[in-house]
Amino acid sequence: MAxxxxxxxRITKEVTDNPVVLFMKGTPVFPMxxxxxxSVQILSHLGVRFKGINVLEDPAVREGIKAYSDWPTIPQLxxxxxxxxxxxxxxxxxxxxxxxxxxxxxxxxxxxxA
Amino acid sequence: MRVANAIRExxxxxxxPASLDVIDDSHKHAGxxxxxxxxxxxxxxxxxxxxxxxxxxxxxxxxVYGALKDELETDIHALAIEAKTPAEAA
Numbered sequence: 674m675a676x677x678x679x680x681x682x683r684i685t686k687e688v689t690d691n692p693v694v695l696f697m698k699g700t701p702v703f704p705m706x707x708x709x710x711x712s713v714q715i716l717s718h719l720g721v722r723f724k725g726i727n728v729l730e731d732p733a734v735r736e737g738i739k740a741y742s743d744w745p746t747i748p749q750l751x752x753x754x755x756x757x758x759x760x761x762x763x764x765x766x767x768x769x770x771x772x773x774x775x776x777x778x779x780x781x782x783x784x785x786x787a
Numbered sequence: 788m789r790v791a792n793a794i795r796e797x798x799x800x801x802x803x804p805a806s807l808d809v810i811d812d813s814h815k816h817a818g819x820x821x822x823x824x825x826x827x828x829x830x831x832x833x834x835x836x837x838x839x840x841x842x843x844x845x846x847x848x849x850x851v852y853g854a855l856k857d858e859l860e861t862d863i864h865a866l867a868i869e870a871k872t873p874a875e876a877a
């Protein structure tokens with residue numbers, strides 16, 4: 674799980690520039706993995722605007738994000754630069770309402786149409 | 788059963804679980820990327836351990852991931868984790 678400086682900087686820039694980032698397999702429209710699809714569904718259901726980063730298109734990020742987050746699986750959700758967790762954690766936090774609370778606490782704007 | 792047994796052994800050693808279910812979901816993913824012809828690629832682990840007390844979700848999963856580091860780098864393609872303390876599971 675190698676993480677070179679250039680990749681570390683790119684990841685830091687992504688999670689700093691974008692309030693909500695999902696590192697995933699595939700894209701929000703075409704997820705390529707059930708766990709990524711479930712994560713997209715939860716975020717979309719809550720009306721969260723997020724940036725999806727397709728790790729399948731970028732081997733450096735695919736391996737790098739695992740070291741960056743100290744988390745060996747994908748998807749991974751970042752809110753305001755902070756690692757939240759993977760699909761299991763998202764599902765649990767969605768079910769208990771903690772995810773909505775965290776989004777509000779972080780001041781993430783939700784899409785009223787959702 | 789090789790991978791499932793390894794998961795069971797390593798989690799038992801690392802977490803002294805009060806209860807542990809290792810479920811092989813590989814058949815649900817047959818043919819898709821990451822599924823291995825011999826199976827044993829996709830697992831769900833339900834573990835109850837006192838070692839999770841006082842830890843948030845991320846820290847709990849990291850304990851599980853840490854114990855299964857070798858398997859995650861080789862055999863396991865996907866791992867769903869449910870990590871509870873004995874009090875939460877009761």
